[in-house]
Amino acid sequence: DAKTTQPNSMESNEEEPVHLPCNHSTISGTDYIHWYRQLPSQGPEYVIHGLTSNVNNRMASLAIAEDRKSSTLILHRATLRDAAVYYCILRDRRDNYGQNFVFGPGTRLSVLP
Amino acid sequence: EAQVTQNPRYLITVTGKKLTVTCSQNMNHEYMSWYRQDPGLGLRQIYYSMNVEVTDKGDVPEGYKVSRKEKRNFPLILESPSPNQTSLYFCASRRGEGIQYFGAGTRLSVL
Numbered sequence: 001d002a003k004t005t006q007p008n009s010m011e012s013n014e015e016e017p018v019h020l021p022c023n024h025s026t027i028s029g030t031d032y033i034h035w036y037r038q039l040p041s042q043g044p045e046y047v048i049h050g051l052t053s054n055v056n057n058r059m060a061s062l063a064i065a066e067d068r069k070s071s072t073l074i075l076h077r078a079t080l081r082d083a084a085v086y087y088c089i090l091r092d093r094r095d096n097y098g099q100n101f102v103f104g105p106g107t108r109l110s111v112l113p
Numbered sequence: 114e115a116q117v118t119q120n121p122r123y124l125i126t127v128t129g130k131k132l133t134v135t136c137s138q139n140m141n142h143e144y145m146s147w148y149r150q151d152p153g154l155g156l157r158q159i160y161y162s163m164n165v166e167v168t169d170k171g172d173v174p175e176g177y178k179v180s181r182k183e184k185r186n187f188p189l190i191l192e193s194p195s196p197n198q199t200s201l202y203f204c205a206s207r208r209g210e211g212i213q214y215f216g217a218g219t220r221l222s223v224l
Contacts, residue, residue, distance in 0.1 A: 036213070042217070043203050043205075043215030043216055043217055044156065044203070044213075044215050045215065046214075049210070087155065087156075099146075099161050099169065100172060101146070101158055101213070102172070103148075103155040103157070104155055105153065105154070105155045106155060
């Protein structure tokens with residue numbers, strides 16, 4: 001069962017770094033860890049994904065624990081536009097083709113000016 | 114511009130009246146999916162498709178049908194909608210393990 005656990009909500013001050021944690025103790029060896037976010041009244045948008053090594057892109061960094069049972073999404077300098085619900089996602093391999101993506105409730109990030 | 118287009122954006126209907134929500138992508142992606150989003154439950158996958166004529170159930174397929182006759186289109190069909198299908202629906206597409214692109218959403222109310 002591809003289950004992730006995230007805090008319900010977090011708060012950050014503008015221009016400070018934010019570390020959003022995710023536990024995924026049941027992850028299988030070949031599963032990527034995906035992060036998406038959903039701004040108010042919009043569809044989810046891609047943030048970052050990774051397999052084993054830490055990953056960086058222009059939006060964020062993804063730090064993956066050595067045992068892969070947890071990961072942390074890092075926003076280096078939070079802005080007001082980063083206020084959103086952040087989802088850590090795995091694939092559930094109980095279906096025929098292993099393509100069922102499981103979104104949990106996510107973490108609602110508030111950014112204070 | 115890379116796009117996933119859903120129509121309609123808003124729909125109010127009555128119980129039992131068949132409806133179709135269309136989804137189209139312009140990125141030649143193999144994978145397409147439908148999700149529903151309900152308060153407190155996050156997004157749940159309804160159906161997905163790996164390519165033309167290949168579909169499989171997600172977490173909540175009951176009451177829905179899909180078809181993938183062309184690579185760019187993946188319509189969601191509700192043969193006999195019921196009030197518990199009132200929800201916000203998202204279509205998405207991706208290539209391989211790559212980025213999933215989501216549509217803007219369809220807000221459906223079934224009275």
